[in-house]
Amino acid sequence: MTETIPVPGGSVATRIALLSGPAQAQARAAATCTPGLAADPWSFDTVPGYGPGASLADPVPAGTPRQGELPAEYREAGAAELDERILRAKAALGSRVVILGHFYQRDEVVRHADFVGDSFQLARAARSRPEAEAIVFCGVHFMAETADLLSGPDQAVVLPNLAAGCSMADMADADSVAECWEQLTMLYGRAPESGGKQPVIPVTYMNSSAALKAFCGENGGIVCTSSNAASVLEWAFERGQRVLFFPDQHLGRNTAKAMGIPLEAMPLWNPRLPLGGNTPERLLQAKVLLWNGFCSVHKRFTVGQIDQARADHPGVRVIVHPECPMPVVDAADESGSTDYIQKAIAAAPAGSTFAIGTEINMVNRLAAQHPEHTIFCLDPVICPCSTMYRIHPGYLAWVLEGLMTGEVRNRIAVPDAAAAAARTALERMLAVRP
Numbered sequence: 303m304t305e306t307i308p309v310p311g312g313s314v315a316t317r318i319a320l321l322s323g324p325a326q327a328q329a330r331a332a333a334t335c336t337p338g339l340a341a342d343p344w345s346f347d348t349v350p351g352y353g354p355g356a357s358l359a360d361p362v363p364a365g366t367p368r369q370g371e372l373p374a375e376y377r378e379a380g381a382a383e384l385d386e387r388i389l390r391a392k393a394a395l396g397s398r399v400v401i402l403g404h405f406y407q408r409d410e411v412v413r414h415a416d417f418v419g420d421s422f423q424l425a426r427a428a429r430s431r432p433e434a435e436a437i438v439f440c441g442v443h444f445m446a447e448t449a450d451l452l453s454g455p456d457q458a459v460v461l462p463n464l465a466a467g468c469s470m471a472d473m474a475d476a477d478s479v480a481e482c483w484e485q486l487t488m489l490y491g492r493a494p495e496s497g498g499k500q501p502v503i504p505v506t507y508m509n510s511s512a513a514l515k516a517f518c519g520e521n522g523g524i525v526c527t528s529s530n531a532a533s534v535l536e537w538a539f540e541r542g543q544r545v546l547f548f549p550d551q552h553l554g555r556n557t558a559k560a561m562g563i564p565l566e567a568m569p570l571w572n573p574r575l576p577l578g579g580n581t582p583e584r585l586l587q588a589k590v591l592l593w594n595g596f597c598s599v600h601k602r603f604t605v606g607q608i609d610q611a612r613a614d615h616p617g618v619r620v621i622v623h624p625e626c627p628m629p630v631v632d633a634a635d636e637s638g639s640t641d642y643i644q645k646a647i648a649a650a651p652a653g654s655t656f657a658i659g660t661e662i663n664m665v666n667r668l669a670a671q672h673p674e675h676t677i678f679c680l681d682p683v684i685c686p687c688s689t690m691y692r693i694h695p696g697y698l699a700w701v702l703e704g705l706m707t708g709e710v711r712n713r714i715a716v717p718d719a720a721a722a723a724a725r726t727a728l729e730r731m732l733a734v735r736p
Contacts, residue, residue, distance in 0.1 A: 313409035314663050314686055335602075335685030343463065343692045344372045352469055355688030356598040360469035367443065369465040369692075369712075376696040381410065384695040388414050391702035399705055400434040401698075402427055402449070404441040405640045406661040406690040411440050411698055420640045421445045421508050422527045428453045436460055436705050439714070440698065442468045442689050446714040447512040451725050459714045460705075462697035466689045468509055470625075473595035474549035476513040478573040479504075483521070486546065486591075489582055495543050502591070503542035505534060507550050509597075512716040512724045514548070519723030525731040528624050529639040531557040533734050535590075546571075548593030552600065556624045556631045558590045570594055599687050600625035603659040605633045607680040611657035615676070621646055622659030622680070630659065640664060647672055661687050 318339045338346075338354030346353045347369045350362050376384070392399070392414065402424040403415025412418055417427035421441060428437045428449045436458045439446040443461060450459040483504070490501035504523035506514045515525055522541065526534035531553055538545045547554035555568055567589040571578030577585060578594075585591070603626050611618050621643050622634040631637045636646065640660060647656060652674040658665045659680045669677040704711040716724060 314666050314684060315408050315410055317666075318684060333684055335683050339684070339686070339691070342377065342696070343465075343694050344369075344377055344696070346692075347371060347463075347465060352467065352688040353465065353692055355691050356602060356685050357469040357688035360472075360598055362469075363472050363475060366467055366472065367464040369463045369697075372696055372700060376700050379696065379699070381695065384699050385410075387699045388695060388702060391699065391706055394706055395436075395702065397431075397433050398435045399438060399702070400428065400431040400436075401438045402440060404445065404690060405644075405664045405667075406687050407440050407693060408663055408686075408691060409667060410695050411693055412667070414695075414698065415440060420527070420529075421448065422529075423641065425449050425452050428457075428459075432457075436710065438462065438698070438701055438705075440693050442466045442471075443714065444468055444471045444509060444511055447716050448508065448515075448728070450714055450716050451512065451515075451721060451728060458710045460701050460710065461712050461714050462701050463692045463694070464712055466692040468689055470549055470595055470597045471509050471511055474506075474510060474514060474573075474593050476511070476517060479514060479517055479548060479593075482546070482571060482573060482578065482593075483517075485577055486585070489577075489585055490544075500542040502544040502546050503538040504546045504548075505538050505554075506548055506727070507531075507553060510549055512720050515724035515727045516720035517723075519726035519728075519730075523727060523730075524734070525727045527639065527731075528553060529641055530731070530734060531624070532561060534731060535561060537730075537734050544588055544591065546591045546593075549595030550597060550625055551592040551594060552596055552627055552631075553624050554590055554592045555628050556626075556637065559628065563589050568592055597625040599661050599685070600659065601627065602681050602683075602685060603627075603630050605629050607659075607682075608633045608657070611678075611680060615655050615657070618655045618657050619646075619650070620657045620659070620680070626659050634659065644668065647675065647677065650675060661690070663687075663690070 321333055336354045336358055401415045403412040403418045425448045429452055432454050437449055438460045439449050446459050446461040486502055504518045504521050506518050506525055508527045524534055569580045569584050569588050571591050572594045600623050608620050620634040621636045624637045655676040657680050662679050663686055665679040701711045
């Protein structure tokens with residue numbers, strides 16, 4: 303049975319396209335975060351950068367994967383033709399392929415997914431189809447890596463557009479984390495402290511590279527998601543005096559604060575400064591060291607937007623993602639993962655009004671799925687996740703038709719040197735129950 307989400311009659315891509323004409327230039331400037339969103343993603347394939355959208359201004363590390371030029375037949379095909387080619391390829395491939403679609407994907411792609419969910423739900427979904435020869439992951443690079451780690455050795459994981467990375471994941475690289483760890487080891491030592499606990503336990507968010515998951519596996523650490531971060535921190539504190547949490551400072555801060563850890567015990571680690579910009583005394587008093595990383599989508603939400611939503615819609619229920627800054631999470635009624643948001647809306651009585659602080663494609667889709675509610679995005683500007691938006695039906699058709707001829711395009715494979723340790727960190731997370 304296919305778990306799919308219907309396409310609403312007014313997707314984010316459609317709304318952007320309606321603003322793309324010259325006569326709508328002024329409206330486009332006010333309605334979207336960048337006019338570049340109106341262009342097709344292959345327009346940016348040969349240019350270093352994350353592309354238009356929320357991460358447009360984020361610095362891109364050297365060596366970030368780039369997508370080669372998509373063949374003209376896919377670039378020039380219309381939406382209807384691409385849709386038909388994808389359906390034809392899926393029918394021909396049958397159970398040999400499974401397509402995974404993240405909540406934040408554009409509707410034109412999600413409609414073809416066999417499973418729709420967050421990064422971890424989709425990685426687990428990949429495990430449920432051991433007969434599939436290929437797993438086409440319509441998400442971003444770190445998600446495809448995780449699927450490769452958790453899928454069978456004979457399964458190929460494919461990312462339709464190699465430029466679909468993640469600026470947050472790129473904010474913590476293996477060399478910077480290793481340097482941080484060396485400085486912390488010099489300060490804290492390596493020997494267990496009181497009660498036999500280790501001086502510090504590394505915890506990486508799922509939104510990180512396989513190399514960082516491997517780092518955690520090798521150093522007694524673990525992976526977390528936005529839905530189990532509190533349980534994972536409890537696991538870490540059972541084994542260590544402190545936690546080094548990367549790459550997202552906001553998820554770490556919001557989770558630890560809700561557990562009763564004071565803000566003064568959560569110093570921010572800036573990898574460009576000695577001791578992360580802290581004094582030895584402050585680090586010795588720390589309980590959670592927060593890496594200076596963030597999600598550019600969730601950083602856009604503000605307390606002012608919440609105030610405006612409450613003024614415009616008395617009784618509105620405000621739910622935001624825990625990757626939002628702490629003042630936004632504190633001002634909201636609730637915070638939770640994408641799965642939490644979906645379930646909260648589904649369980650609400652008809653006629654409820656929701657202001658949601660997460661990626662616009664998901665919010666727009668929820669509004670279409672639940673016409674019995676009023677659902678809108680806190681951010682009034684259309685500004686999707688830059689890298690999720692790089693996945694387009696043209697790329698999906700291209701990789702699927704390659705599989706039809708026996709060619710695996712854009713395969714994502716975690717090097718053997720990192721795979722075993724990364725799986726260790728993931729398996730530790732799987733063993734933790736909220």
